[in-house]
Amino acid sequence: MTNITSTILMTVLLLNFLILGTSRLGTCIRVVALQGALISLLPPLIHGANIHSYLLAGGALILKGGLIPWLLFRAIRKVRIRREIEPRIGYISTLMLGALITASAFIFADRLPLLPEHLHSLFIPGAFSTLGAGFLMLITRRKAITQVLGYLIFENGIFIFGILLAEAMPLMVETGVLLDMLVAIFVMGIVMNHINSEFSSIDTEHLCLLKE
Amino acid sequence: MTLFAIILLPLAAALIAGLTPSERFRPWIIPAVSLMHIILVLRLLLASPVAPVDPHAMLALDALGSLILLVVSLLFTASAFYAVGYFRTHPTWSNRIFIVCLLIFLSAMSLATAARHLGLLWVAVEATTVISAPLIYFNRNRLSIEATWKYLLLCSVGIALAMLGLLFVAYAGLQSGGEQGLQFSGLLKSAGALSKPWLRSGFVFLLVGFGTKMGLAPLHTWKPDAYGEAPGLVGGLLAGGLTSVAFLAVMRVMQIMVAAGEGIMARQFLLALGILSLVFAAIFVIRQRDIKRMLAYSSIEHMGILAIGISVGKLAAYGAMFHVMNNALTKGALFMTAGNIHRYFGSKRMCETQGAINVLPWSASLFLAGFLAITGSPPFGPFISEFTILRGIFAEGNFALGIAFIFLLTVIFIGMSSTVMTVVLGPSMEGPPAEGPAETFMIVISPLLLMAVVLLLGLYQPEALCRLFQEAANLLEPLP
Numbered sequence: 147m148t149n150i151t152s153t154i155l156m157t158v159l160l161l162n163f164l165i166l167g168t169s170r171l172g173t174c175i176r177v178v179a180l181q182g183a184l185i186s187l188l189p190p191l192i193h194g195a196n197i198h199s200y201l202l203a204g205g206a207l208i209l210k211g212g213l214i215p216w217l218l219f220r221a222i223r224k225v226r227i228r229r230e231i232e233p234r235i236g237y238i239s240t241l242m243l244g245a246l247i248t249a250s251a252f253i254f255a256d257r258l259p260l261l262p263e264h265l266h267s268l269f270i271p272g273a274f275s276t277l278g279a280g281f282l283m284l285i286t287r288r289k290a291i292t293q294v295l296g297y298l299i300f301e302n303g304i305f306i307f308g309i310l311l312a313e314a315m316p317l318m319v320e321t322g323v324l325l326d327m328l329v330a331i332f333v334m335g336i337v338m339n340h341i342n343s344e345f346s347s348i349d350t351e352h353l354c355l356l357k358e
Numbered sequence: 359m360t361l362f363a364i365i366l367l368p369l370a371a372a373l374i375a376g377l378t379p380s381e382r383f384r385p386w387i388i389p390a391v392s393l394m395h396i397i398l399v400l401r402l403l404l405a406s407p408v409a410p411v412d413p414h415a416m417l418a419l420d421a422l423g424s425l426i427l428l429v430v431s432l433l434f435t436a437s438a439f440y441a442v443g444y445f446r447t448h449p450t451w452s453n454r455i456f457i458v459c460l461l462i463f464l465s466a467m468s469l470a471t472a473a474r475h476l477g478l479l480w481v482a483v484e485a486t487t488v489i490s491a492p493l494i495y496f497n498r499n500r501l502s503i504e505a506t507w508k509y510l511l512l513c514s515v516g517i518a519l520a521m522l523g524l525l526f527v528a529y530a531g532l533q534s535g536g537e538q539g540l541q542f543s544g545l546l547k548s549a550g551a552l553s554k555p556w557l558r559s560g561f562v563f564l565l566v567g568f569g570t571k572m573g574l575a576p577l578h579t580w581k582p583d584a585y586g587e588a589p590g591l592v593g594g595l596l597a598g599g600l601t602s603v604a605f606l607a608v609m610r611v612m613q614i615m616v617a618a619g620e621g622i623m624a625r626q627f628l629l630a631l632g633i634l635s636l637v638f639a640a641i642f643v644i645r646q647r648d649i650k651r652m653l654a655y656s657s658i659e660h661m662g663i664l665a666i667g668i669s670v671g672k673l674a675a676y677g678a679m680f681h682v683m684n685n686a687l688t689k690g691a692l693f694m695t696a697g698n699i700h701r702y703f704g705s706k707r708m709c710e711t712q713g714a715i716n717v718l719p720w721s722a723s724l725f726l727a728g729f730l731a732i733t734g735s736p737p738f739g740p741f742i743s744e745f746t747i748l749r750g751i752f753a754e755g756n757f758a759l760g761i762a763f764i765f766l767l768t769v770i771f772i773g774m775s776s777t778v779m780t781v782v783l784g785p786s787m788e789g790p791p792a793e794g795p796a797e798t799f800m801i802v803i804s805p806l807l808l809m810a811v812v813l814l815l816g817l818y819q820p821e822a823l824c825r826l827f828q829e830a831a832n833l834l835e836p837l838p
Contacts, residue, residue, distance in 0.1 A: 259555050261533055277522070284515065293511060300518055307525050314528035314540050315477050318416075322481030323521070330488045330514055337491065337510060340503050353504040356583040 155268035162279040182210025221335040225342040247278035277303030290348040372461035385445040392438035399431045413543040421829035427471040436804040443800025476540040487513045494588040505587035520567020526560030549617035572604035574631040575638035585654035590697015597657040598686030629669035635662025636766040644773035647708040674750025679827040681743035691805035692728040702794030713786035720802040729778040733771040739815030
């Protein structure tokens with residue numbers, strides 16, 4: 147079991163780099179979807195086969211691997227863009243920063259007062275570096291859609307950390323969390339569409355009218 | 359049972375509103391629902407004997423929750439009647455999405471006040487973020503879309519950080535070997551045993567997350583934009599209702615920290631954010647030419663005052679509980695009247711809305727009264743509550759803070775007064791007169807009633823209300 151979870155988490159870490167390095171939005175969405183789908187397999191692996199973990203895994207799989215990517219694809223089809231052009235900083239620098247964040251996540255996780263069973267697992271560093279990668283996307287990208295993807299990766303990081311604590315959350319609350327996320331992406335998609343029709347692009351650099 | 363009705367009634371109404379074909383009839387659903395809502399809330403709060411909070415419940419009202427629920431319900435009722443008048447002046451605009459979102463918004467806020475599980479509280483607060491985005495975007499122009507995008511992204515990330523904080527708190531429980539649940543009563547009971555490093559870092563994330571929602575500086579950057587571009591009615595609901603709900607979430611976090619014996623650290627953090635909010639508000643409110651943005655900075659100021667109030671504790675915390683109500687009701691009236699002025703002149707900039715009292719006598723004088731109230735002038739309610747907070751600060755022997763508090767409030771008063779005076783009493787502009795919709799009974803009665811309540815609260819505080827404030831403030835103190 148540990149082997150499988152480690153492989154999944156390792157893949158998730160690598161996917162972070164793939165997302166940070168690609169300029170094709172379609173690939174980006176697919177990779178985020180794959181990452182979401184992979185981490186939604188984790189709850190049954192950690193907590194064993196019970197209804198709670200299966201429902202959580204199923205819900206997350208449908209949402210993160212299916213519904214949300216579909217919404218995002220629909221959004222980019224509507225606004226007719228394929229590529230992220232000129233991020234605020236170059237792809238190479240983003241990748242370097244991503245590597246730095248991942249390394250710091252490993253060092254940081256090593257120093258945290260963890261439970262013995264979490265001490266050498268990839269969970270905590272995986273969660274933190276995914277959080278970091280999401281943040282990086284949010285800060286360094288101009289397009290509204292990549293910012294949404296950053297938010298999703300960020301949420302994935304939180305989800306990984308949350309799996310360790312699945313018992314703290316009743317199913318009802320987890321459903322609420324996932325639903326909230328779905329609606330948030332849905333609303334962001336609509337707003338994105340409006341940004342596009344208003345400015346003929348979804349570049350958030352245009353959003354600079356309100357200033358002090 | 360009543361509690362379920364309070365949460366589900368607006369949801370059901372949202373469904374009905376969504377299915378109603380008539381644009382003219384639909385707005386009337388809001389006041390009808392809000393009246394039922396407030397009757398249910400009052401029935402629940404005035405029930406005797408008061409139902410004790412079931413320690414295992416997922417939904418229950420304690421004094422803090424009751425207070426915020428009452429505030430939200432009062433403000434929403436006033437806004438509901440205003441909304442009817444508001445849509446009359448925009449007969450051609452489709453209001454379906456707006457009204458559906460408004461009703462779900464009420465439901466989510468009610469859920470947040472009753473949540474006894476931190477996860478559920480989180481879900482409710484996040485739901486308020488998502489569902490209020492279409493409300494902010496109602497005017498459908500470049501400025502409002504920019505404000506909506508900033509609001510959505512900043513608050514979503516903020517709230518995601520709060521979720522991380524929650525998970526840290528849960529991990530603190532896991533590590534202490536005890537219960538790892540986030541059920542609120544259980545968490546309070548076992549708080550002393552929580553692992554301190556995880557709890558502390560969890561607190562920081564929670565404060566940043568819910569602080570973003572509340573609009574405490576330096577996490578306030580979405581606020582002037584969102585409040586500035588949203589319709590006045592929505593601005594009032596956000597500044598009075600949503601910030602109160604976010605404040606409730608912050609207080610829940612404080613309760614845990616106090617129960618875990620980490621109250622001092624938590625108070626210092628909150629105090630720092632509170633003072634910073636007052637400073638930021640003071641800086642930006644001076645020469646603020648946009649009346650709605652000015653109100654947003656005033657909202658940041660008042661969130662700062664609330665944060666300072668509960669960080670000082672005891673009497674000041676009592677004052678803060680009173681101030682939540684005063685702030686919400688006054689802000690509601692201010693945003694509604696600012697909305698009226700905005701619509702009449704087609705502008706919310708100071709230079710283009712001068713001499714409002716000549717053309718909009720009711721709205722302009724209520725705006726002036728609201729300004730006097732919100733800056734803490736007697737005899738309005740906020741004067742009493744701010745004075746109580748100040749007394750609390752001095753009673754704790756914190757003279758430097760007390761003097762800084764008075765100084766910053768004075769600066770803000772002066773800063774706001776120049777803008778408000780010009781808008782209300784200044785000489786009318788040259789050029790062709792603006793011809794917006796005139797004042798109608800429906801768009802004036804709500805702010806008028808709100809200001810009447812604020813005035814009444816300044817002159818006389820009902821005993822039942824004082825008891826509620828006291829009980830709520832007591833929840834923030836360590837148990838003996």
